[in-house]
Amino acid sequence: MRVLRQYIKNLLPVVLMIFAIQAKVNAQPPPLPMWTTANTFTYALSCVYFCDAEQAPLRGVVGGTTSISYTLDGGATWTASTITGFAAGNISCFTFKDSLHGWASILDNSPNYGLLMTTDGGLTWNLDSSADPQINGIFYNKTNHRLFVASETDSAEYSTDNGLSWKKFAGIGYTGFAFIGDKFGVMPTHDGTAANPHYYLYTADGGQTWKSSFMWFPGWQPV
Numbered sequence: 001m002r003v004l005r006q007y008i009k010n011l012l013p014v015v016l017m018i019f020a021i022q023a024k025v026n027a028q029p030p031p032l033p034m035w036t037t038a039n040t041f042t043y044a045l046s047c048v049y050f051c052d053a054e055q056a057p058l059r060g061v062v063g064g065t066t067s068i069s070y071t072l073d074g075g076a077t078w079t080a081s082t083i084t085g086f087a088a089g090n091i092s093c094f095t096f097k098d099s100l101h102g103w104a105s106i107l108d109n110s111p112n113y114g115l116l117m118t119t120d121g122g123l124t125w126n127l128d129s130s131a132d133p134q135i136n137g138i139f140y141n142k143t144n145h146r147l148f149v150a151s152e153t154d155s156a157e158y159s160t161d162n163g164l165s166w167k168k169f170a171g172i173g174y175t176g177f178a179f180i181g182d183k184f185g186v187m188p189t190h191d192g193t194a195a196n197p198h199y200y201l202y203t204a205d206g207g208q209t210w211k212s213s214f215m216w217f218p219g220w221q222p223v
Helices: 002-027
Strands: 045-050 060-064 066-071 082-084 091-098 102-106 114-119 124-127 137-139 144-151 156-159 165-170 178-180 184-188 198-203 211-215
Touching: 060 091, 060 102, 102 137, 114 137, 144 165
Parallel strands: 082 124, 091 137
Antiparallel strands: 045 060, 060 066, 091 102, 102 114, 114 124, 137 144, 144 156, 156 165, 178 184, 184 198, 198 211
């Protein structure tokens, strides 16, 4: 009997540990749902943007090689947009002022460069070559109404009149924008060497002023 009691005493911690492990396994959250193919496209995709609520987006656009498509049902179906004045190039980024008015940036300098503009939520687009060539990223700040572009080969600029005129605020090699709300944002670069590290600009006032900081690796959009 004494041997049996000692055996049970030695075995009890092991049994309790097994139950604890099983309880932890059972408490794990269920696996995330798998991705499924919603649609196929005849061109390579490089960017996507939805114009309305993040919780239940319906109106959105995708862009890639020379083409843009739009959806009005949350991505269940897609239709090719009509683009005027744009023969060839790669769409690099989208930004929208509201659900109807927006811009797409072109990462090329020949034969077309600059921006494409839409006034109907992405159904149709028109070329605007007033902006710099080879634009990596674009962002519209809805609070101060500034439209920002970052060029691969020219400069970073902003417009306060929806792209009619531009003002330079930084040099070349910037790759895009990421904002938390309308005030705090960053703009990284891929330029840099061991002697001259990569750097990025950041703003705390919606892009009215920018300050620089350093990092040891290149930054690309999205960041």
